[in-house]
Amino acid sequence: MAIDLDEGSFRDPRGHIYLDADRVFRTVNTTGIDEYNRVKTTGLLGKLIASNQLVELEEVDKQAHGFDQPEVALLLEHPRLPFISYPYEWGFQQLKSAALLQLDIYLEALRHDVTLSDASAYNIQFIGAQPIFIDHLAFRPYEDGEFWLAHRQFCEQFLNPLLLRAKLGISHNAWYRGTLEGISTSDLNSLLPLRKKLSWNTFSQVVLQAHFQKATLEKSARSAVSANKGLPKLSFERLLTGMRHWIETLQPLDSGSTVWGDYADDNSYNENSAIHKRRFIESFAADLKPDVLWDLGCNTGEYSAAALSSGARYVVGFDFDLVAIDKAYMRARDNDLAFLPLFLDAANPSPNQGWSQLERKGLKNRADCACLLALALVHHLAIGKNIPLTAVVKWLLALAPNGVVEFVPKNDPMVQELLRFRDDIFDDYDLDHFVKSIRERADIVLIEQIQDSERHLIRYKCH
Incomplete structure (x- = not known):
């Protein structure tokens, strides 16, 4: 059986995805097995799978499938998805649904004393119209007082592309495809006119963040992370909940009629x-x-x-x-x-x-x-x-x-x-x-x- 590494998973030292014609395997390496087991014992993974928010998994015999490398501690098998898509191919409503799922999973994780190591939009796929999280190794135990370390990534890969369309009527797709990592806060801040920056949400999440990113040097970055170690979990949850409520209200500025958007009702057919x-x-x-x-x-x-x-x-x-x-x-x-x-x-x-x-x-x-x-x-x-x-x-x-x-x-x-x-x-x-x-x-x-x-x-x- 020929099994190939999925090149999209090479960055994570904790494990990788392998594909053959019919099956999807995920290795859990020795560097990630402790965190995986600790998260598993909380019941979070099972709950997310049961609610169709996380793709299913089955622990299988690694040697029976040819994974006998010493660095592989555990082998998981997942169902193969019908089609893999990327955020630069999603419409506004799909990106919004994916963002809300990411926040819902984060909030549920915190209830289980678990957090997420990143906020990559590529960790979400769609089965039909249903967004589903696919990275089981993105979870790790929560440490008391820690901040939302993936906040910047969430903004660049979810929030900013949504705001680009909601505030300016500019689609995210070509820009996102060009950078692959989303839209930087400094770029969005440069585009927004003053009148679009006056709401508290936009000011705090775009204007202030752009200022902090520009002003922050390596030394002060370490200080900022250290200073944020005292964030209570309740405040963390409120931050996520507030972000969720805001994103839920966003709609594209150009959601009206277009020639082809109205094609089903306005074409040359009787x-x-x-x-x-x-x-x-x-x-x-x-x-x-x-x-x-x-x-x-x-x-x-x-x-x-x-x-x-x-x-x-x-x-x-x-x-x-x-x-x-x-x-x-x-x-x-x-x-x-x-x-x-x-x-x-x-x-x-x-x-x-x-x-x-x-x-x-x-x-x-x-x-x-x-x-x-x-x-x-x-x-x-x-x-x-x-x-x-x-x-x-x-x-x-x-x-x-x-x-x-x-x-x-x-x-x-x-x-x-x-x-x-x-x-x-x-x-x-x-x-x-x-x-x-x-x-x-x-x-x-x-x-x-x-x-x-x-x-x-x-x-x-x-x-």
Whole structure:
């Protein structure tokens, strides 16, 4: 059995994650076994697992699985998650849910005389719309009087990205992807105008923190940590609770209408067209019943939900409109769907990055998908991004062996909107060229013109 180190876990000396095709293992090293056992005896891990806040674990025989290194004290096995996502791919509401989970876990930990060693957003994943904590070695025994040592990291990886959107209407995604560690307090403080700094929460968590970080030297940093050793646990809990209440009230400044966020209600379909399209997707999902389906251009998740209701077991949706992503997430949350919507610019998808370009995996390297939907997407890439039509087809078909793609003709109002302020240089953008390009790489199972529309749905199966 070939077991590979997950490069995203290399930083923690207490243990590492290893993956094979079906299973996930976590080593607990000799440097971390004492803290793990002490935390385990408090009952915290079991309580968090029972409440679906912490991923399940099972202690297994390390030698039976090939982990006989002397530094490995214990081996844990975890269920494999359907898809690994990163904070720079989450919408505002997902990042907010993850922040609230982090604080809830911290508060529960303190009730068990346990604390967290860090506040990394990468310690949280989503199963559908449900955030779940995944790092069992992030817990350690609480020491009386200690301060929230991970406060700065929490602000940079959770609070500041949320405030960027809530206060300024600027999305966190590109910035977060560029730094990987979130948004610094000094950068956020520089961006905020004076009138946005006047609330006590913003002043204390952004303005003052930026000032302290700028003024603090190594010597005074040691003094500050020493001085904070006298913080009573009740005050610590109040700090966390206050942060939680504030984050719970945050909403994106730009949460109103967008062209694509309102696409489900404002497009070139009539009711008959929408019914036809939905039935085509339902038939496709019912035939193949994929374990994982990717919905590229998922918008608010209408067709992701249709696929789930017809046999798909899990859907990962992608869209570039953050208002649509928030709506899709709320659809998944409110209806308990096995649906994970994520932000994606298909012309610039998440790459391999981080240390040695291995720490955070690119889209193609994270998971396989059995099937995909690419509905009302092709024209955004071919016309909106000037990507040759054949290149779009090649990229889509390389993602999944089976799929449904929609072709939107030039005379469609949505394409005309893209062409309104530019020359039409897209001579090969037509149905014939599109179908020909697919047939060079796959068998076409079915082509249907959508009722009362000039759009076409094409189901393919790769050779």
